Amino acid sequence: MMKMSLQVHHKKKLNVSWEKTFTAKISMLPKSLPSNQKLLIHLRTVIVLQGFQNPLKVVYSHSKTPSTKSSSRYIPQAPDRILDAPDILDDYYLNLVDWNANNILAVALNDTLYLWNATTGTIERLFTLEGNDYICSVSWMTEGATHLAVGNSLGSVQLWDCTTMKSVRKMTGHSARVSSLCWNSYVVTSGARSGVINHYDVRQRDYQVATVSGGHTQEVCGLKWSPDGKYLASGGNDNMLCVWPVAGGEKHSQPQPLYSFSAHQAAVKALSWCPWQPNILASGGGTADRTIRFWNCNTGMCLNTLDTKSQVCSLQWSSTYKELVSGHGFSNHQITIWRYPALSKVSYIKGR
Template sequence: MDFDFAHYMLTKRGKDKENQSVVRSQSKEAYLKLLAETFNMNRSRILAFKNKPHTPVKLIPDEFYSSVHQSKRSKPLRHIPQTPERTLDAPDIIDDFCLNLMDWSSSNVLALALQNTVYLWDASNGSASELVTVDDENGPVTSVSWAADGQYIAIGLNSSDVQLWDSTANRLLRTLRGGHQSRVGSLDWKNHILTTGGMDGQIINNDVRVHSHIVATFRGHRQEVCGLKWSTSGQQLASGGNDNLLYIWDRSMASMHSRSQWLHRLEDHTAAVKALAWCPFQRNLLASGGGGSDCCIKFWNTHTGACLNSVDTGSQVCALLWNKNERELLSSHGFMQNQLTLWMYPSMVKTAELTGHTSRVLFMAQSPDGRTVATAAGDETLKFWNAFGMPEVKKAAPKAEHPGPFPHIRRIR
């Protein structure tokens, strides 16, 4: 750009308008004439192309984009059955939001607590058995949780005790006492560490290998601990409580001798927080759900403590499960539809709503292969849904001799 020429053009035109009647000296006229010849005054624009610009070269041909878009569109949508594969009776199941009464093991055995009894179902052959019935002094059973090996199961009791059972030998291994002052409603494992949450607001790490099993205590909740979940890495623990609070605890901060300080104390929920689910495909991503006066699913970056998104579902959020095969999240709900909702992540667009329960869907558990989801509700029914099936293109043809998980069982007991 010729700045001298531009300045000349601007000052000349302004002077021409303002001083048309002013007689300029011969030396001034000579100077202006020389300047005009020097800067080529016949140009009509300050900036101009001498030649037409070249057509830009496309580094990636249009055919490539069209083929990519066609391949994306050609991916078939997964068929999601709107009805459960099987419905079983679950008489006398406790309708309590803060309890955790169902879990599915890595060895494909479902555990469900009904009042004082824990029942086991082997999904591979449909056999059912009773693991234990506790006496009224200790019961009812308030929580169950399988260890990662699928053989050992922890059972939380209303008496504040926690029992450890070998499901293969049908044998009580030990009873953990002295940690809590009231019922133990939430449990989760991290290797040999069993973490327990009680109505007293305490969270305790128990090393089940040693006699003095209490190795760390987390104090922060002012009311009952409703949900506990260790992250996949085992580095962080999420806890939700009836005090509407969500805490993120770091393993490195756990101490037996002092009150363990939380990493994040999150106060965004306006009702009890029970539903917790760590994302299987993104580190430090946690989903949490709030109770009846909150109704929101929130997503958290647990490294920074930031809330990434919040979705109002319109009803109580009782449980959350991530799909292991797709980027989807399943939520179970209470009043008024008592539905399961399948969401695409991160858009949180609804892909399906599954109805069938007539009371709030308090408990969800996922089969080891990630395809089948079991739900237990206050209507005293247990339902099995093909909510997380693989896309049809990858599925083998269905076999008539395997109609669903537990084909020979009609009742829970």
């Protein structure tokens, strides 16, 4: 088994700080052969003491940030910390990390879910699945940031209260693994390898409030609700990008897509809605595509296309700087910051 690690890049706070956003990607980082795999994450966080080691043997290392003048903007070129992640699954279609508003990172390592507190440096094991089951997706509830949805390989979604470290409920309904999750208030939306999308209202006894099929013929590997809750974007291994309107007076989508875009030439996993223009969606394609496309979902028009030269694994907007961060896999394994809407390159971090 390959040795895996988690790299954390620190965004130094200057005159204006980044929002609490992150960009994550799984990528092979070759030197001569791909003997190491690292998960790169951009975020704003609190520095843990150098050499800190917890009882679960996840080691944090800190590379000191060079001093800069207060008027300048420092963009690091090296990880702030490296966390060992020996059992993380090498599967492009899964979504195995998620950061919440309380500065806690959920990380799925095969069948076990860990919570890393970036403020205190502590790590806790939330649970381990039984048998041959493994974790396929994780997503924090946006309201309160204390409840975590976890999708598994057997087709169910578990809801965990991470303040009490207890399972709240288990929701079934998929016939295949649940590879993507996202929230719209109290409704968690799940996408499966079967191409089916389910909506679960976690407050109700009869939790499955809607099922959507027909938009995708292969695995749904990307899901994102728009900030205003009006649209759901879904990306699949069938190279399709679908935009679903919200059902009137509800928190789940309508059964038919508003748009079905086939412009990407590979799987569409990376999705991100613009926080200051909630009708603008950025989507990224896989290895055979390598592009980021920008869509106006009020009109259905593609506003621009950007060739990144690498597989697009993740996208995250920064409202502070009006920029977009993209995380990449094969072939350059880079992280790039783009100025929007000019799409000029602000900074480039090469994978190693």
